[in-house]
Amino acid sequence: MKFNTIPFNKPYLTGEELQYMQQSIRSGKVSGDGLFTHKCHTFFEQKFGFQKSLLTTSCTSALEMAALLLDLQPGDEVIVPSYTFVSTPNAFMLRGAKIVFADSTAFNPNLDATSLEGLITPRTRAIVPVHYAGIACDMDAIRAVASRHGLTVVEDAAQAIDSYYKGRPLGSLGELAAFSFHETKNIIAGEGGMLAINAPRFVKRAEVIWEKGTNRSAFFRGEVDKYNWVDVGSSFLPSDILAAVLWAQLEQMETIQARRQAIWKRYEAGLEPLRQQGIGLPNIPAYATNNGHIFYVVCRSLKERTALISTLKQANITPAFHYLSLHRSPFYATRHDGRPLPWADHYTDCLLRLPLYYELSDSEQQRVIDVISQFYWSQQLPLVRHQARRVAAALPVAG
Numbered sequence: 001m002k003f004n005t006i007p008f009n010k011p012y013l014t015g016e017e018l019q020y021m022q023q024s025i026r027s028g029k030v031s032g033d034g035l036f037t038h039k040c041h042t043f044f045e046q047k048f049g050f051q052k053s054l055l056t057t058s059c060t061s062a063l064e065m066a067a068l069l070l071d072l073q074p075g076d077e078v079i080v081p082s083y084t085f086v087s088t089p090n091a092f093m094l095r096g097a098k099i100v101f102a103d104s105t106a107f108n109p110n111l112d113a114t115s116l117e118g119l120i121t122p123r124t125r126a127i128v129p130v131h132y133a134g135i136a137c138d139m140d141a142i143r144a145v146a147s148r149h150g151l152t153v154v155e156d157a158a159q160a161i162d163s164y165y166k167g168r169p170l171g172s173l174g175e176l177a178a179f180s181f182h183e184t185k186n187i188i189a190g191e192g193g194m195l196a197i198n199a200p201r202f203v204k205r206a207e208v209i210w211e212k213g214t215n216r217s218a219f220f221r222g223e224v225d226k227y228n229w230v231d232v233g234s235s236f237l238p239s240d241i242l243a244a245v246l247w248a249q250l251e252q253m254e255t256i257q258a259r260r261q262a263i264w265k266r267y268e269a270g271l272e273p274l275r276q277q278g279i280g281l282p283n284i285p286a287y288a289t290n291n292g293h294i295f296y297v298v299c300r301s302l303k304e305r306t307a308l309i310s311t312l313k314q315a316n317i318t319p320a321f322h323y324l325s326l327h328r329s330p331f332y333a334t335r336h337d338g339r340p341l342p343w344a345d346h347y348t349d350c351l352l353r354l355p356l357y358y359e360l361s362d363s364e365q366q367r368v369i370d371v372i373s374q375f376y377w378s379q380q381l382p383l384v385r386h387q388a389r390r391v392a393a394a395l396p397v398a399g
């Protein structure tokens with residue numbers, strides 16, 4: 001039987017995007033900081049309690065804004081997990097910082113907060129936890145280290161919209177936090193991002209950096225009578241047309257999140273029996289919530305993952321692995337201090353993400369679960385037979 005193809009991701013659009021884009025175009029102001037940008041900012045500030053929100057063209061640019069706000073000097077050090085997207089360290093590299101990579105935990109791919117003390121030097125300026133799969137890092141432990149050493153915490157919350165740590169929204173726990181609205185995330189604008197600013201000392205300057213180093217935002221509000229070049233900055237604002245797309249998504253956030261979480265829970269329930277066959281499933285600490293961003297499995301070896309990928313592909317299902325440990329990347333390997341980071345390497349080799357998108361149907365999802373189940377049960381068979389032979393050999397011969 002021939003099945004339709006199940007892609008890894010399918011961007012979901014709510015249907016209101018075009019209408020809002022038209023509204024933005026008709027408003028006569030399609031550059032940044034317009035009507036829909038303001039709607040989005042207010043939404044984030046009210047819903048998640050961020051002190052200030054600034055939409056950006058990507059999470060990458062929000063991280064670059066954070067690096068500018070930190071006023072990093074060449075040789076300053078920033079601690080980043082090795083198991084993350086390139087943009088997390090790259091934003092700080094651009095400012096001449098030295099990246100000190102932290103390992104992941106055995107429990108899940110988030111950075112190991114217990115390793116932080118050992119990574120701190122007099123040059124350390126910031127810690128950048130990445131909430132992998134939207135599951136919170138151990139923020140109390142990270143914040144404690146940061147306050148002991150006077151460091152800034154920048155959350156890479158690219159995957160973490162509408163997820164919580166001890167009831168507090170992710171993105172509100174660092175002095176700064178960066179979100180992504182790339183088409184692979186839960187809430188999308190095609191490309192897009194946001195910087196959340198939670199420390200009063202950064203608020204004013206963030207707005208200037210956002211507007212090419214000028215005080216244009218204050219000028220628009222009538223606070224100054226001309227705008228001028230007052231600091232460094234760049235063009236970080238998205239067009240209001242993109243903010244219109246984002247607004248259409250934010251209006252439907254609860255529906256989108258509920259559907260993604262339902263799919264996530266169905267994967268967990270369907271694959272749970274395979275734990276005894278050796279499959280690893282996402283571990284969520286008691287302090288964290290799950291926002292249905294990524295469902296992953298952890299295979300026992302690279303070989304097993306390669307075989308599982310090929311089995312899924314034969315069934316027209318497209319899984320995706322990702323994040324090649326950055327401390328071993330072509331760009332950074334020669335710059336890294338040589339410490340082995342075994343858990344980052346483990347997830348590099350063994351983690352596999354399953355299709356998860358709004359329009360994934362129950363029957364399609366069941367196919368994914370069935371193919372993985374068959375893969376693990378059939379792998380087990382030779383072992384069972386082998387064990388059975390050993391048992392039989394050990395038994396006294398009847399008669």
Ligand SMILES: *Cc1c(COP(=O)(O)O)cnc(C)c1O
Pocket residue numbers: 057058059060061084085087088130156158159179180181182191192193
């Ligand atoms: C997606 C992602 C980014 C980059 O987001 P863009 O909006 O594409 O720049 C950065 N960090 C993490 C952890 C991500 O998942």
